[in-house]
Amino acid sequence: MEFRTYPDREMLMIDLADRIASELRAALAQNGRATLSVPGGTTPGPIFDILSGLDLDWANVAVMLNDERWVPEDSPRSNTRLLRERLLRDKAAAATLVPLYADAPRPEDRMDALAEGITPHLPIDVLLLGMGADMHTASLFPGADRLEEALSDDAPILLPMRAEAAGEPRITLSAPILRDAMNIHILITGSEKRAALERAEHLPETEAPVRALLKSATIHWAD
Numbered sequence: 001m002e003f004r005t006y007p008d009r010e011m012l013m014i015d016l017a018d019r020i021a022s023e024l025r026a027a028l029a030q031n032g033r034a035t036l037s038v039p040g041g042t043t044p045g046p047i048f049d050i051l052s053g054l055d056l057d058w059a060n061v062a063v064m065l066n067d068e069r070w071v072p073e074d075s076p077r078s079n080t081r082l083l084r085e086r087l088l089r090d091k092a093a094a095a096t097l098v099p100l101y102a103d104a105p106r107p108e109d110r111m112d113a114l115a116e117g118i119t120p121h122l123p124i125d126v127l128l129l130g131m132g133a134d135m136h137t138a139s140l141f142p143g144a145d146r147l148e149e150a151l152s153d154d155a156p157i158l159l160p161m162r163a164e165a166a167g168e169p170r171i172t173l174s175a176p177i178l179r180d181a182m183n184i185h186i187l188i189t190g191s192e193k194r195a196a197l198e199r200a201e202h203l204p205e206t207e208a209p210v211r212a213l214l215k216s217a218t219i220h221w222a223d
């Protein structure tokens with residue numbers, strides 16, 4: 001694990017967006033297409049704003065979420081909504097969104113169809129992860145009902161996930177799919193998350209799910 005500290009959040013967002021763009025360009029040069037997988041939540045918005053204006057062959061980039069809250073797209077809780085509003089606009093409007101939500105009462109009702117849509121876009125070229133202060137990443141929450149299954153090496157691509165801290169039901173990429181990504185970045189801000197990440201290194205994955213991704217990740221932090 002590599003830990004990068006930035007003088008402030010603005011520098012972090014500019015630098016990391018630039019690094020993500022370079023990695024996407026390298027994947028495009030090598031394969032003619034690239035897959036970018038990103039978190040939702042409150043932290044990555046500024047990176048999305050920067051990326052959306054960068055010159056890149058976006059028409060050959062597939063963008064997907066690491067996880068989604070099972071809420072319709074007009075909900076303020078929808079990660080897909082965040083993606084559409086902050087990333088898939090301007091130059092990045094040409095990218096293809098690989099959906100992680102479909103209109104159905106439960107994630108289980110659409111799991112297979114959504115996984116089928118993801119398969120052609122694997123492995124992920126560039127993975128950006130967030131982390132909660134409870135050490136969850138994607139929707140791999142401590143204490144979640146299907147966490148052990150999602151952490152196992154033979155986990156399916158996608159799993160439904162329910163946890164008290166999660167609020168609504170979730171859908172998430174599993175740990176092996178996330179771990180298979182060519183480039184892995186974890187974006188965290190503030191002292192609480194930094195302390196949580198340092199704790200995670202010494203805890204089992206069931207208590208600190210982010211640990212499942214730490215080995216090959218670069219952590220990007222600013223206060």
Ligand SMILES: O=C1O[C@H](COP(=O)(O)O)[C@@H](O)[C@H](O)[C@H]1O
Pocket residue numbers: 038039040041042043044066067068069079129130131132133136137138139
């Ligand atoms: O619920 C979620 O939380 C994490 C962390 O979000 P943040 O608001 O603390 O930045 C996020 O990475 C994940 O994608 C999201 O669904």
